[in-house]
Amino acid sequence: MKTERNELVQVAKSLKTQGYSYLVKITAVDYEKYLDVLYFLRNMPAGKDEVLEVQIDPADAWVPTLMGEFEAADWYERELFEMFGIEVKGRSMERLLLEKWNGTGAPLRKNFTWNAPYETEGS
Amino acid sequence: MSDLNTIVSTYLGVSGILAEIIGIVAYAVAVSILIVAFDYVFGWVERKTIAKIQKRHGPTYAGKYGILQNMADFVKLLSKEHVVPKRADKLLFLPTIPAMLALSVFLIFLIPLTPELIETNIGLGLLVILVLLSFMPLIIFANGFGSGNKFAAISAQRSVVMLLSYEIPLVFVIAAVGVLANGYTLSGIMSAQNHWWFVFLMPIGFFVFFIVMLAELERPPFDMREADNELIAGWLTDVSAPYYTLALFLDYTRMFLGSLLIAILFFGGWNGPVLPPVVWLLLKVFIISFFIMIVRATTVRMRIDRLLRFGWTWLLPLSLLNLILIYLLFIG
Amino acid sequence: MAITRINIGPVHPSTHGVIRLVADIDGDTVVNLEPHIGFLHRGVEKLVETRMYMQSPPYMEKLDYVAPMSYDEAYVAAVEKAMGVEVKERAMWVRTILLELQRIASHLLWLGTMANDVGQFFTVFMWCFKDRDLILRLLEEASGARMFYVNMRIGGLIRDLPPGFDDRARETLNYMEKRIGEYEDFLEKNPIFIERMRGVGVMNRDKAIELGVTGPVLRGSGVSYDVRKDNPYYVYDKLNFEPQARSEGDCFARYKVRMLEMRESIKLVKDALSKMPGGDALGMQVRLILPSAKNREVTLSREMPRGECMMYMVADPQKPYRLSIRSPSFINLAALNEIAKGCRTADIFAIMGSLDLVMGDADR
Known part of the structure; x- marks a missing residue:
């Protein structure tokens, strides 16, 4: 199900009231022309999945947070920010989750190049 | 210290304060040896028995049935550096x-x-x-x-x-x-x-x-x-x-x-x-x-x-x- | 009382892998427990984008080094789904058997380490490792390797089960059934163990769904969701087993769910061994992998020992364009802070043990 990022929270809320209360995963795909952010929701007892798809511009990459609806979104959103450089608005991102390196850029973007010295900094 | 006194004076032929001191020292040495022996033997017994309970072998290489393993560990630990943390009192x-x-x-x-x-x-x-x-x-x-x-x-x-x-x-x-x-x-x-x-x-x-x-x-x-x-x-x-x-x-x-x-x-x-x-x-x-x-x-x-x-x-x-x-x- | 901040790990006897926990402790009560992960982050998702499809299974296996077969299978199944290839009938049965054997092996390792976490002095740990070895031996017979199998091929397996596998597997499983009973006796008849597990780290049903936990952790909280039953793949719908769930949501429930799951897996493998058809199980040696255009995006769920793993693959010819792995340890670990809030210092480790975390899986 395709949706706009401005409507995302609304759509997620309405889906939650329909029983889609389990967030399976938030991930993204970099199609270079646009970024595809995917929200996998599940209607838990029935096990039915619903995928929310948000297409965003790589130059203006941000999505609203779903923390208010799903607590499980926390780490996925942090991962999203780290791996795709997609800013998640409406929540704090106090530290990086997975990576401990000195470079810049989002590793899972297609145009990513390694630009850090080959040593890591203790967090 | 009457009993020790008598034992020491009977076997060594000394008496008085000297016999008392010898008696105390001898007793202390004997008990210390006993403690060290217990520690050593029981350390080995514990390792072997817990190994048996856990379906392992326990120490086998050092000495017969690994009896020297504790000695090896002891020597190894003693040869390590002694570090005192800076923040320690x-x-x-x-x-x-x-x-x-x-x-x-x-x-x-x-x-x-x-x-x-x-x-x-x-x-x-x-x-x-x-x-x-x-x-x-x-x-x-x-x-x-x-x-x-x-x-x-x-x-x-x-x-x-x-x-x-x-x-x-x-x-x-x-x-x-x-x-x-x-x-x-x-x-x-x-x-x-x-x-x-x-x-x-x-x-x-x-x-x-x-x-x-x-x-x-x-x-x-x-x-x-x-x-x-x-x-x-x-x-x-x-x-x-x-x-x-x-x-x-x-x-x-x-x-x-x-x-x-x-x-x-x-x-x-x-x-x-x-x-x-x-x-x-x-x-x-x-x-x-x-x-x-x-x-x-x-x-x-x-x-x-x-x-x-x-x-x-x-x-x-x-x-x-x-x-x-x-x-x-x-x-x- | 002032709050003490203690740093647990990344080198600590019971973190099982490299994870760092920063615990804020008020007296003996945990106020906040922040997991710092990423020590085993190897960028596998990026790595597979640069590799041919069938070069990747070894990387997949290293994600969850306790249950490598399940990742191997999930990845290959995703590729198969993208290609639109049907798995051979017998290969489906063999895969099911191997996956369930892998589940038993993984749960045995979990049991040993969890018993250690609550202060058992290595006895259960050693027994479990010894018994796990019997399962590994079976897997070795089937695949040729003890730990990293790389056993799956497109449409089947690298080799069929060897002759006599049936009998040996049955023998091992009968023995394992007896042993699991012994473990349960050993632990559950110990009132201290019950005391350490029961009522500790409680997560109710709604909270579990909210936090998105999976697998035995979710089922321990009363949500009877098992991909094998609710969204069956391979031959799980033809086999006779019950998904296990408990409603308490504490460490003991999670422990019990896994113990019961081991028994179910034994039942399942025995059932599969008796119903298994003959025929060919060998996979194809595919040099050129061209996914069909309509299947470019593939979503695939698998019930792994640690929980549900979801592979989301955008397939290109020869190489995946993007592979996103929803790893069960990652989301279970994300719930740790919520579960551990308010518990005692010693309970941190009981809860960690009951979550069954593999850091390679969480960090990817």
Whole structure:
């Protein structure tokens, strides 16, 4: 199900009231022309999945947070920010989750190049 | 020191103050050798037996059946660098482990190992031992806070909490023993068990005392002070190799001490047919230590707050009940 | 009382892998427990984008080094789904058997380490490792390797089960059934163990769904969702087993769910061994992998020992354009802070043990 990022929270809320209360995963795909952010929701007892798809511009990459609806979104959103450089608005991102390196850029973007010295900094 | 005096003067032909000094030194050396031998042998027995319980082999390479493994470990640990953490309070941190070891050894000196040598039997022997034994958690507390490590600090806190949970039941049980034996001398307690061991006369008291001893000796299920899965090594976290060797020695020496106390207070001490008294005593000590070791291999660590609750809701009433029962049955 | 901040790990006896926990402790009560992960982050998702499809299974296996077969299978199944390839009938049965054997092996390792975490002095740990070895031996017979199998091929397996596998597997499983009973006796008859597990780290049903936990952790909280039953793949719908769930939501429930799951897996493998058809199970040696255009995006769920793993793959010819792995440990670990709030210091490790975390899986 395709949706706009401005409507995302609304759509997620309405889906939650329909029983889609389990967030399976938030991930993204970099199609270079646009970024595809995917929200996998599940209607838990029935096990039915619903995928929310948000297409965003790589130059203006941000999505609203779903923390208010799903607590499980926390780490996925942090991962999203780290791996795709997609800013998640409406929540704090106090530290990086997975990576401990000195470079810049989002590793899972297609145009990513390694630009850090080959040593890591203790967090 | 009459008995030692006579032995020394008969065999060496010296008398007076010289004989006394020689006697004391000889006794101290003999007991020290005994302690070291126990530590060594029991360390090996524990490794092998726990290995058998866990379906492993245990040490096999060093010496026959791995008997030299502990020696190898000892030498290896001694050859390591001694590091004192910068943040440690050296006055509290450094002397504590040697002090505890010395205290344990001294307590064993206070215990008469054979009826012939009861001069080590001081008037209120059991009470002196009790007082000094209660001192140990405080030393651990000092060490834990002195090392400046947070894990050690938590361990130190736990040490005090444990002290709160088991010290009073321990006193009550010892009081009951004193009532039964009509005194607190260790030899008196042992001779009072000529016919009936106290374990049969007060099983409840034995139960409480055994649990308290497990806690006192930091043996599982009450090893929350060391708790290697939680606190890395508890109060020993920052202790480096040479002192850690001492700590291992301390562990087994305290186990020897604890088993000795259990054997004397509840299993008749040196009482037994045919074999000489000291052999009976050591045999009982060994069996009790063995049992403590089996407990180690088969149980799960208790949580500290549960121990506190257990101490106050079970051990304390049980020990009090034990004391009252003993008083009513044998005195009243 | 002042709040103490202690740092647990990344080198600590019971973190099982490299994870760092920063615990804020008020007296003996945990106020906040922040997991710092990423020590085993190897960028596998990026790595597979640069590799041919069938070069990747070894990387997949290293994600969850306790249950490598399940990741191997999930990845290959995703590729198969993208290609639109049907798996051979017998290969489906063999895969099911191997996956369930892998589940038993993984749960045995979990049991040992969890018993260690609550202060068991290595006894259960050693027994479990010894018994796990018997399962590994079976897997070795089937695949040729003890730990990293790389056993799956497109449409089937690298090799069929060897002759006599049936009998040996049955023998091992009978023995294992007896042993699991022994473990349960050993632990559950110990009141201290029950005390350490029961009522510790409680997560109720709604909270579990909210936090998105999976697998035995979710089922321990009363949500009976098992991909094998609710969204069956391979031959799980033809086999006789019940998904296990408990409603308490504490550490003991999670422990019990896994113990019961092991029994179910044994039942399942035995059932599969008796119903298994003959025929060919060998996979194809595919040099050129061209996914069909309509299947470019593939979503695939698998019930792994640690929980549900979802593979989301955008397939290009020869190489995946994007592979996103929803790893069960990651989301279970994300719930740790919520579960551990308010518990005792010693319970942190019981809860960690009951979550069954593999850091390679969480960090990817």
